[in-house]
Amino acid sequence: MIIRQAKKQDLKQIAELDLVLAMEISRKDFFKKDETILKKMEKPYLYRDFKNKNNIFFVAEEKKQIIGFAGGHIKTNLKFFKIKKVGFIREIYVKPSHRHKGLGQKLMREIIRYFKNKKIKVAQLTVLTNNQPAFKLYQSLGFEENRKKMVRRI
Amino acid sequence: MRIRKATVKDFKKVKDIKTEFMFWEAKRDKGIDPEKIKKVPFVLRGKLKNKDMAFFLAEEKGEVIGFAWAEKQKNKFFWTKYPFKGYLHDLYVKKEYRKKGIGKKLINECFKWFKKKKFKYWEVGVHAWNIGAKKLYQKKGFEEHIVWMRQIKK
Numbered sequence: 001m002i003i004r005q006a007k008k009q010d011l012k013q014i015a016e017l018d019l020v021l022a023m024e025i026s027r028k029d030f031f032k033k034d035e036t037i038l039k040k041m042e043k044p045y046l047y048r049d050f051k052n053k054n055n056i057f058f059v060a061e062e063k064k065q066i067i068g069f070a071g072g073h074i075k076t077n078l079k080f081f082k083i084k085k086v087g088f089i090r091e092i093y094v095k096p097s098h099r100h101k102g103l104g105q106k107l108m109r110e111i112i113r114y115f116k117n118k119k120i121k122v123a124q125l126t127v128l129t130n131n132q133p134a135f136k137l138y139q140s141l142g143f144e145e146n147r148k149k150m151v152r153r154i
Numbered sequence: 155m156r157i158r159k160a161t162v163k164d165f166k167k168v169k170d171i172k173t174e175f176m177f178w179e180a181k182r183d184k185g186i187d188p189e190k191i192k193k194v195p196f197v198l199r200g201k202l203k204n205k206d207m208a209f210f211l212a213e214e215k216g217e218v219i220g221f222a223w224a225e226k227q228k229n230k231f232f233w234t235k236y237p238f239k240g241y242l243h244d245l246y247v248k249k250e251y252r253k254k255g256i257g258k259k260l261i262n263e264c265f266k267w268f269k270k271k272k273f274k275y276w277e278v279g280v281h282a283w284n285i286g287a288k289k290l291y292q293k294k295g296f297e298e299h300i301v302w303m304r305q306i307k308k
Contacts (some may be wrong), residue, residue, distance in 0.1 A: 030299075031275070034234040083188045116307060123305045128297040143303040145282040150296035153269065153275045154240075 001103075003110050006057035006069065011050060013056065013066040015043045021093040028128055031151075049052045050080040060094070060103050068094035074120065087115030087124040092134075102139050112141075155219075155256065159265050160209035162202045168209050169195040171221045175246040182283060210263045212247065212256050220247035222260040224267060240276030242270040245287070257290050 006014060019042045020045065026033040049055050049071070060068035061069040076085055089111055094103045112123050126132050160168050172195045180186040200208050206227075213218035223243040229236050242264060249254045268276055278296060280287045 031233065031236060037234065041278055051272055079190050083185055106170055112305070112307075121307045122266055124302060124308075126300050126302050129301055135301070138303050138305075141305065143305045146304040147282060147302040148280050148288070149277055149300040149302070150280060150288070150291050150293075151275055151277050152294065152296040153300040154265075 001058060001063045002057060003060050003106050005137055006050070008050070010057075010059050011047060013071050014059065015033075015046050017066065017069055017093050017095070018042060018046055018091065021091060025128065028131060051120045055090075056065075056111065056114055058107055058114075060098075060107060062098070067098045068103045068107055070111050072114065074109040074115070074118065083122050085118075087111070087118075087119050087123045088121045089123060107139065108137070108141055112154075155212060155214045155254075156210050157210055157259055159263075160211050162199065162212065162219075164209075165199050165202060167211060168198055168202065168221065168252075171211070171218045171246065172198060172211075172244070175221070175244060178246065181283075183281060193197065199226060208233075208264070208267045210260055210267075212251075212260055214251070217271045220256050220260060222246075222264050224264040226268075226273070229234045236250070236274050238273055240258045240264070242276065242278040245278075252286075283302055 009107045019039065022033070022038050022042060023035060026035065026038065050057060052073075054074045056074075058070050058072075059066045071090045073088045073090050074085055075088050077083060089108065092104060092107055094107070111112055115121075123143070124146070125138065126149075127138060129135075129148075171278045173191065174184070176191045176195075177188060180188045180191060180278055201223075201300075202209060207223070210222045210224070211218050222245045225241045225243055227239050227241045242261070245257060245260060247260070277289055280291065
């Protein structure tokens with residue numbers, strides 16, 4: 001099992017996993033996304049994101065199969081923030097059959113190391129409140145709660 | 155004490171209370187640079203004219219003692235069930251006037267304005283350290299949805 005930066009040839013496999021991730025999140029979320037649109041738009045968006053130089057993708061590969069991936073984005077903050085650039089971890093997914101083996105942690109560590117090499121000291125991410133496994137993973141890596149989004153249905 | 159919707163003529167009042175609020179935030183959120191705050195409120199003039207935004211001022215004997223800033227925001231394309239949402243940007247009441255129900259009244263005015271625009275839900279962001287705000291929103295029927303997490307490498 002190796003973890004490496006994604007190449008163009010990996011995009012097809014990443015797209016499949018990314019779609020599964022998007023659907024999983026949408027189902028956990030009480031605001032459901034339109035799945036027909038997700039299925040249609042997910043691939044072009046991923047391919048476009050891959051070309052963006054502010055984005056980075058890492059994959060976990062075993063026997064030529066991509067079993068997990070993580071995507072990060074370097075964001076420039078608004079002028080009144082002290083910290084100019086922030087590393088945003090946009091997505092992380094490990095195939096269910098390969099979970100509980102520490103792959104999530106390894107992928108996160110790679111992205112954070114990538115940010116560190118770019119002199120970015122702050123990593124951020126968002127997580128659904130009801131997503132306990134993800135929340136615990138991030139806590140174990142030293143992530144702390146910063147802000148919360150609250151919603152009210154009318 | 156009365157609450158009213160601000161117009162462009164109230165620019166200076168809105169700018170002053172918004173600046174006070176940003177300094178209050180900067181004291182508690184180490185990430186904000188107080189030096190740069192002075193420039194930000196000048197974009198407010200345009201926002202006061204914007205029909206998708208509303209500023210509500212709480213006034214006592216002509217003096218502004220609190221404000222709320224609400225916005226009608228567009229959701230991304232895949233939220234077809236929820237094309238728009240109401241977003242509560244800011245809510246602030248001067249220290250001496252807290253615990254008097256003014257925050258609740260400001261929120262109610264925002265609710266009324268939102269209802270006119272027919273949203274299905276609305277959102278508010280709250281700092282992890284702001285327990286008072288979180289309790290207030292919970293009382294007004296908000297629930298936690300997403301958490302922003304941050305890791306700072308020293």
